[in-house]
Amino acid sequence: MTNAITGFYPPNKGSIYLDGKDITGTAPHKVATLGVARTFQNLALFNGMSVLENILLGRHIHMKPGVFPTALYWWLARPEEMRNREVVEEVIEFLQLESIRNELVDGIPIGLKKRVELARALVAEPHLLILDEPMAGMNQEEKGYMARFILDARAERGISVLLIEHHMDVITGICDRMLALNYGEMIASGLPKEVVKDPRVVDAYIGGAHG
Amino acid sequence: MDLILLAELAVNGVLTGLLYSLFAIGLVLIYKASSVPNLSQGGLTMAGAYVVLALAHDMGLPLWVAIPLAAVVMFVFGMGIERVALRRLAGRPVVMILMMTLGIDIFLRGTTLAIWGGTSRSVDLGVSYEPLFVGDILVSRIHLLGAAVAILLFVVFVLFFRTRLGIRLRAIADDYMASWSVGISVERGVGLSWGLASIVAVSAGIIWGEIQGVDQSLSLLLLKGLTVAVLGGLDSIFGAVLAGIILGIIENVGSAYLDPFVGGGSRDLIMAAVLILTVMLRPHGLFGRTDIERV
Numbered sequence A: 001m002t003n004a005i006t007g008f009y010p011p012n013k014g015s016i017y018l019d020g021k022d023i024t025g026t027a028p029h030k031v032a033t034l035g036v037a038r039t040f041q042n043l044a045l046f047n048g049m050s051v052l053e054n055i056l057l058g059r060h061i062h063m064k065p066g067v068f069p070t071a072l073y074w075w076l077a078r079p080e081e082m083r084n085r086e087v088v089e090e091v092i093e094f095l096q097l098e099s100i101r102n103e104l105v106d107g108i109p110i111g112l113k114k115r116v117e118l119a120r121a122l123v124a125e126p127h128l129l130i131l132d133e134p135m136a137g138m139n140q141e142e143k144g145y146m147a148r149f150i151l152d153a154r155a156e157r158g159i160s161v162l163l164i165e166h167h168m169d170v171i172t173g174i175c176d177r178m179l180a181l182n183y184g185e186m187i188a189s190g191l192p193k194e195v196v197k198d199p200r201v202v203d204a205y206i207g208g209a210h211g
Numbered sequence B: 001m002d003l004i005l006l007a008e009l010a011v012n013g014v015l016t017g018l019l020y021s022l023f024a025i026g027l028v029l030i031y032k033a034s035s036v037p038n039l040s041q042g043g044l045t046m047a048g049a050y051v052v053l054a055l056a057h058d059m060g061l062p063l064w065v066a067i068p069l070a071a072v073v074m075f076v077f078g079m080g081i082e083r084v085a086l087r088r089l090a091g092r093p094v095v096m097i098l099m100m101t102l103g104i105d106i107f108l109r110g111t112t113l114a115i116w117g118g119t120s121r122s123v124d125l126g127v128s129y130e131p132l133f134v135g136d137i138l139v140s141r142i143h144l145l146g147a148a149v150a151i152l153l154f155v156v157f158v159l160f161f162r163t164r165l166g167i168r169l170r171a172i173a174d175d176y177m178a179s180w181s182v183g184i185s186v187e188r189g190v191g192l193s194w195g196l197a198s199i200v201a202v203s204a205g206i207i208w209g210e211i212q213g214v215d216q217s218l219s220l221l222l223l224k225g226l227t228v229a230v231l232g233g234l235d236s237i238f239g240a241v242l243a244g245i246i247l248g249i250i251e252n253v254g255s256a257y258l259d260p261f262v263g264g265g266s267r268d269l270i271m272a273a274v275l276i277l278t279v280m281l282r283p284h285g286l287f288g289r290t291d292i293e294r295v
Helices: A028-033 A051-062 A067-071 A074-094 A110-122 A140-157 A168-174 A199-207 B003-034 B041-058 B063-089 B094-116 B141-160 B164-174 B176-181 B186-212 B216-232 B237-262 B266-281 B290-294
Strands: A036-039 A128-132 A160-164 A178-182 A185-190 B132-134 B137-139
Touching: A028 A036, A028 B176, A036 A110, A051 A074, A051 A110, A051 B164, A074 A110, A074 A140, A110 A128, A110 A140, A140 A160, A140 A168, A160 A168, A178 A199, A185 A199, B003 B041, B003 B137, B003 B141, B003 B164, B003 B186, B003 B216, B003 B237, B041 B063, B041 B094, B041 B186, B041 B216, B063 B094, B063 B186, B094 B216, B137 B141, B141 B186, B141 B237, B164 B176, B164 B186, B176 B186, B186 B216, B216 B237, B216 B266, B237 B266
Parallel strands: A036 A128, A128 A160
Antiparallel strands: A178 A185, B132 B137
16 A cells, blocks of 8 residues: 555555545655655665765755756755755754764664654655554564654654554554555554454454454 | 886776776666666767767767767767666566667667678877877877776766765665655666766767777677676776776786787686686675675
8 A cells, every 4th residue: 555655556446645636656756745755664775875864865855956056056055955954953853863873774773774764754844654664673662762753753743644553552552543454455444442443353463363 | 028018018007997997987877876787888889989970070070069969969868778778677677677788789789880881980089199108108198088088087977976966876776665755766867877878988989989990899898898897896986997997907917928828819818807706706896885796
């Protein structure tokens, strides 16, 4: 589903609406410019670049590409650059990444990589943030941190968050609405507390334990 | 063998090596953006030289107009290759893209043969064939010019990869998925790398065309250029320059010592040995990223 919304693979059927606009089949890089940012289940950071460079690339859609403005009219490009840096610095501080900002992303632990990916998504200032299993491979403490970051991001920035997650405690803890999928079919939706009790959901996840 | 001769062999080796680098920089540009060794870089180089000839000799334009114009034509042509031939192969196995670039190379050789025939032609840059004396050492002027162009392009591209546009290309080289997710058009980036590599091909084509004449054999430069690029690490422009210099020296000095024993042809043997040993012992080259071997 994530890949359908973000344009990586067009859906087999149905349409995708974003803020009332049909975006079915839009190229992935264009979806990003429409205000959709995402993280990946298996991480997709730019290896060989520093944490800071990775986050700056998330700011890409707000930067004008011009070689000429930067080369010839650097005084024109400067206010824009300052604004970009401000946003980036603020997100780095928010996600507590100051201490590793200049390290290569290749070498940092997975919990931090997930956080860098979240930072890269946040600096784009998206309307919709899609988090594909942000807690995968994390221990309880790291999960707690991540949950706090997600809640704060939503509260302070007014971002809609679409969270894909298997950890039921996380979902019931931080989500407003829940939608359960089983092999691409929706099997339940509603308040998380109710959905997790739905017999079909229990069935799909625990595999007919009470059957 | 006396020292002056050895020095002369080494210096000329460096210059020739930088001419290989000039060619290899084009390979590296495309590899950096799409992780594909472009087997049509030789064909592009030859085509670049033919376009300069067509504009300068057939249409009578002065060289200072013909060369930039050829660069523009080839830039558009390179972008066109990505658009027409490669975009539809995105996501297919790399070997398919590799075969496509080989096909383009053969196509270019055939097309130039059909239009301009197989007779060797000369670019005539107006550079004197009189060798230049640097101390006691003889050097060729055209080699010197080519080496200067190689170094200039090296500096330009190192700076380019620090601009925003350059950083985008680096991001694309790193991870397509991640690039899309931050709003970078991977297709346009790969196209740009083909365009830039085609401009490099024009400069290599002019210099090499001046040295050995313009005909279809110009595309065989690919073999030496590929050896240089692999030794340098395929995705490192600095690696391509350094590997060119190293290979140039080994080839020039080595062949001077070996040729009397093997009766010529030792240049190709040295090249082959370097390529095979690099792939066996250090597949990521001197400066390439270590994860290249996994690709």
